[in-house]
Amino acid sequence: LFESSNNNKIALEGITNLAVVMLMLVSGLEVDLTIMLKQGKLALLTSIMGIIVPFGLGFGASYIFPEFMGIKDESMILVFSLFIGTALSITALPVVARTLMDLNIFRSEMGLIIIASAMLNDLVGWIIFSVILSMLGTSGHGLSFGTTVTSTFLFIFITLLIGRKIIHKILPMIQEKLTFPGGVLNFILILGFLSAAFTEYIGIHAIFGAFIIGVAVGDSASLKESTREIIHQFVTNIFAPLFFVSIGLRVNFIEYFDLTLVLVFITLAFIGKVVGCGFGSYLGGAKKNDAMVIGFGMNSRGAMEIILGILALEFGLIQEKVFVALVIMALVTSVSSAPLMNLFLAERRKASFSDLLKLKNIFISKAADKKTILNELVNNIYKEINIPKDILLNEILKREELIPTGIANCLAIPHAKVDIKKTVVSVAVNFDGLDFEAADGEPSKIIILLLTPKNENELQLKLLAEIANLFAEKSRAEEIIECKTPEEILNKLQSFSKKEN
Numbered sequence: 001l002f003e004s005s006n007n008n009k010i011a012l013e014g015i016t017n018l019a020v021v022m023l024m025l026v027s028g029l030e031v032d033l034t035i036m037l038k039q040g041k042l043a044l045l046t047s048i049m050g051i052i053v054p055f056g057l058g059f060g061a062s063y064i065f066p067e068f069m070g071i072k073d074e075s076m077i078l079v080f081s082l083f084i085g086t087a088l089s090i091t092a093l094p095v096v097a098r099t100l101m102d103l104n105i106f107r108s109e110m111g112l113i114i115i116a117s118a119m120l121n122d123l124v125g126w127i128i129f130s131v132i133l134s135m136l137g138t139s140g141h142g143l144s145f146g147t148t149v150t151s152t153f154l155f156i157f158i159t160l161l162i163g164r165k166i167i168h169k170i171l172p173m174i175q176e177k178l179t180f181p182g183g184v185l186n187f188i189l190i191l192g193f194l195s196a197a198f199t200e201y202i203g204i205h206a207i208f209g210a211f212i213i214g215v216a217v218g219d220s221a222s223l224k225e226s227t228r229e230i231i232h233q234f235v236t237n238i239f240a241p242l243f244f245v246s247i248g249l250r251v252n253f254i255e256y257f258d259l260t261l262v263l264v265f266i267t268l269a270f271i272g273k274v275v276g277c278g279f280g281s282y283l284g285g286a287k288k289n290d291a292m293v294i295g296f297g298m299n300s301r302g303a304m305e306i307i308l309g310i311l312a313l314e315f316g317l318i319q320e321k322v323f324v325a326l327v328i329m330a331l332v333t334s335v336s337s338a339p340l341m342n343l344f345l346a347e348r349r350k351a352s353f354s355d356l357l358k359l360k361n362i363f364i365s366k367a368a369d370k371k372t373i374l375n376e377l378v379n380n381i382y383k384e385i386n387i388p389k390d391i392l393l394n395e396i397l398k399r400e401e402l403i404p405t406g407i408a409n410c411l412a413i414p415h416a417k418v419d420i421k422k423t424v425v426s427v428a429v430n431f432d433g434l435d436f437e438a439a440d441g442e443p444s445k446i447i448i449l450l451l452t453p454k455n456e457n458e459l460q461l462k463l464l465a466e467i468a469n470l471f472a473e474k475s476r477a478e479e480i481i482e483c484k485t486p487e488e489i490l491n492k493l494q495s496f497s498k499k500e501n
Contacts, residue, residue, distance in 0.1 A: 016250075017206065019243035020307055022235045024207040025192040027304070028214015029228055030093050031119045033160075042284035043116035049280025050121055050298050051089045054272025055128075059085035061268060070261060070322035082132050083312055087326060088265075088272050090125045091118045092302025092334065099300060099338045103345065110290060110458075114297040117277065121298065126211055127156065129308065130204040136315050151202040156212060159195070164216040167191075171222035184227050185234075188217055205311060240303070247306060247327065250313070256320040265329040273299040273333075289344055296340040305330035353466050354497035356425040362486040365428040365447075370436060371397070373428055374414060377449040381426045385451065387418060396449070406436030410477040412444035413467055417454045423463065424451045429480060429489060445481050446471070470496050 062069045062081040071080045096118045105111040134148035174183050192210045199209030217223060278295030286294060309326040312318045318326075361380055367373035374396055382389040395416040399405070406412045410433065426449040433443025448467055452460040471477050476496055483489045 015242055016246040016310070019239040019246070020310070021192065021196050021206050021210045022239040023243060023303060023307070025188075025210040025214045026232055026235045027093055027122070028211040028216075029218035029223075029231065030097060031122065031215045031218055032115075033119075033215070033219045038112075038116070042281060042286065043113050043120060045280040045284040046113065046117040046277050046294060046298070047120040047124070047280070049283070050091070050117060050273060050277035051124055053276030053279070054088040054269065055085035057085075057268050057272045058088035061264075068261075069264075070319045070325070072316055072319050076136075076317065079132060079135050080317055082128075082135075083308075083317055086125060086129050086132060087305060087308050087312075088269055089121070089128075090301060090304050090308060091121045091273070091298050092300045092304040092330075093118045093122050095300040095302035095334050095337070096297060099297065099341070102338060103341060105345070110293060113281070113286075114294055117281075117294070118298060122211075122304070123215070125304075126208055127152075130199070130208045133204045133208075133311070133315075134202075136317070148203040152199070152204055152208075155195075155199065155202070155209070159212050159216050163213075164219055167217055168220045168222055171217075171220055175222070175224070181227050181230050184224075185231065188227075188231065191217065207307065207311075243303070247310070250310070251320050251323055253324050253327075256324045258321045258325065261321055262325045262328050265325045266332050269301065269329050269333055270299065292344045293341050296337055296344070299340075300334045300337045301330040302334045303330075305333075352497070353425065353463055353470065354494050356423055356463075357427070357490055357493055358425075359486055359490050361424075361426040362489050363428055364486065364489075365430045366432075367428075367430060367434065368432075370400070370434050373430060373434055373447055374400070374449070377414070377426045377428055377447065380428075381424055381449065381451070385418070385420045385424055387420070392416075392418065392451075404437035406438030406444050407468055407471070408438055408440040408442070409471045409474040410438075410442055410445040410481065411468070411471045412436035412438065412447045413450055413464060414447065415450040415452070415460065415464065417452050417456070417460060420451060420453055423453065423456070423459065425449065427489065427493070429483065431481060446477055 059081045062071070062084040063077065066074060066077050066080060069080075069084060071077060073080075093115075096114060100111045100114060130152050131149060134152065170187075171184070174187050178184070191213050195209035195213035196206035197209070199212075200206040218228070274292070274295035276295075277298040278291040281294040282288065282291040306327055309318070309323045309330075313320070313323045361384075363376070363380060365373050365376055367376055375393060378389050378393045378396065382392050385392075395418055396414050399416050400414055405414045412434075414436075428447045428449075430445055430447065433445045434447070436444040436447070438444055450460070450463055450467070452463065470493075480489060480492055483492060
């Protein structure tokens with residue numbers, strides 16, 4: 001495409017390096033240390049196992065079969081094996097965040113666990129990679145391996161513990177006294193480039209400095225969301241395209257495509273990340289199905305993998321066919337993440353209100369008070385869940401005494417978390433209406449008993465919101481009250497759910 005010359009090569013490498021540094025700065029801004037710390041044991045185990053398992057697979061395969069895995073210089077087998085292990089361990093935080101948003105689980109408990117795990121994974125992964133780069137002796141300033149590693153950890157410590165606090169104090173002053181958003185943008189970019197220059201000087205590559213300073217800046221509560229979005233749009237719309245174009249110019253993908261190697265990398269990537277993160281989250285207390293969602297959620301490699309590949313290629317650590325395999329693996333893991341997560345999320349979503357409705361659990365009641373109708377609802381359902389009815393009724397009454405469950409528009413949703421495996425619903429319609437202390441003061445004529453498993457807090461909230469939303473319009477309650485038989489009530493409820501969906 002371009003005439004082959006040293007000047008063109010230098011220009012292309014300069015643009016690529018600038019794009020990579022900017023991408024890593026933005027990636028660092030995505031990391032929120034507060035979220036990482038809050039998620040605790042589950043996120044920690046997910047992240048640790050999500051590094052150990054793929055790292056072990058990658059290191060083992062490369063150390064035992066270095067030629068097959070594409071080593072370029074056999075004297076560097078240890079560094080090569082460490083690199084492959086790290087490459088399989090990395091997670092692309094921006095891709096993970098975008099996937100969670102698309103699936104509408106970004107702000108859910110599971111979404112926060114995945115995000116926190118991905119943040120910690122990225123942080124540890126890039127620290128490991130910085131050590132690998134120092135082993136390659138990439139510093140042009142004669143620094144020893146020990147000095148480089150010590151300088152790296154000092155840089156991380158000072159930036160994240162001391163520098164972060166200084167940035168937190170300076171940012172409000174800049175936003176107040178300088179033009180917005182130019183002042184803040186210049187401040188962040190200058191910090192990013194200075195940090196990149198420092199880490200390049202000590203021998204671990206500019207990208208690491210940009211990433212760490214991005215973490216320090218992004219963690220500040222003083223950084224406005226609008227500023228973060230401007231930087232993100234600026235980098236993704238200008239530098240990201242340049243970065244991906246440079247990849248195509250760097251290697252002939254057709255010539256160096258090795259199907260066997262590509263399949264091996266994809267297989268190792270999937271097994272390592274899904275099994276590692278899934279098992280880690282399971283140890284942390286997640287259910288098997290949720291563990292699979294977390295495992296596939298952490299499997300995206302994205303641009304982070306490609307950046308690792310570019311650096312390894314530049315330093316003569318890997319052959320071109322390995323780089324091609326890494327790029328394809330990054331694309332496959334990123335594209336497949338959402339559909340595979342959705343497959344396991346579907347199991348959770350099966351418990352929608354309409355799916356839980358059964359004709360035998362719907363009846364018309366003539367009860368004269370709240371306790372009587374609750375007793376009728378329990379009688380209707382207790383045999384199905386194998387819990388003694390007096391215990392079940394006590395649980396429901398305790399919850400009712402704590403906060404009455406009457407909702408506006410003639411609806412009441414008494415509910416409880418009990419020792420069951422599957423959610424159960426029972427519906428009673430009382431034409432006279434009963435006092436469930438609804439907010440609008442109206443008697444409740446549609447009483448829906450909702451029983452969920454003890455450890456399914458999020459599911460209970462989801463179903464309560466879904467049922468309440470179903471009767472947001474009073475006309476729907478009136479339609480149910482006009483029904484004469486359980487069959488009519490069931491048909492109406494299912495038609496309402498269908499319209500909402």
